[in-house]
Amino acid sequence: MSTIVVQAFITLDGVVQSGGGPEEDREGGFEHGGWTSEYDEHDVAGEMTEIIRSWESATEALLLGRKTYEIWASSWGVWDENDAGLKGELNRRYNRVPKYVASRTLSELGWQNSHLLGADVPAAVRALREEPGGEIRVWGSTRLIHTLAEHDLIDEYRLAVYPMVLGTGKRLFPEGFPRVSLSRVDTRALASGVQVTTYRRSTPA
Incomplete structure (x- = not known):
């Protein structure tokens, strides 16, 4: 059985939009894109890089x-697969x-190894x-989540x-x-001020 894992960079008030860059997602006139950067600049030890590397290796x-x-x-x-460091990895x-992509409008997907889920997304994901x-x-993917x-x-x-x-x-x-009821299974406070916490469903599906 596989595991569905949601990962997110999130503010204290729950915002997840466009953390990576100013133009990533401006839907709704959002003007704060790239909000993670001021904290990531203080991650001199590369703690977040190592966390992401660990997460994505699975x-x-x-x-x-x-x-x-x-x-x-x-x-x-x-992007170039030969880029150095985490980006290339x-x-x-x-x-x-x-x-696997949930969409009511796309009929073709150009990125290699991409697949549309079809009309019944919950059944396909299940x-x-x-x-x-x-x-x-x-x-x-907030709507999908x-x-x-x-x-x-x-x-x-x-x-x-x-x-x-x-x-x-x-x-x-x-x-x-x-x-939903969740159990905290891990938490880590980073030197940058970011806190990384993992929550798991309290009961099996």
Whole structure:
């Protein structure tokens, strides 16, 4: 059986939109893109780099919503696999693992090893989850995460919480998010001020 793992960079007020760069996702007029950078600059020991390396070494597949897929396909899907360090490592892995995409509008996917989930996303994800394998990774994709939570299909959340409040933007757990009980299984405070915590479902599906 595989495991559905949601990973996110998140602010204290729950915002997950466009943490990586100013133009990553400006939907809704969001003007705070790249908000992780001021803390990542203080990560002189490379703690977050090593955490991401550890997380992604277990990624056997990506599960993405349409918008996140398009952002990733236009970045990871075209960047040079020979880049040094973590960027090259992730690029090689992301290109090789299967990508499963939830979309009502896309009919073709250009990034190698990408597959549309079809009309019944919960059923398709449930089938993927029941197959032998490792971790199926979800990044971004807030609408997809809501759908997965509604059908009790998320096994674990790994959250890097940045000590800042933006007051606007897409939230991981918006009003109306399904109720869920989780157990904290690991937490680590980084020198940059970021706190990384893993939560796992309290009861098996």
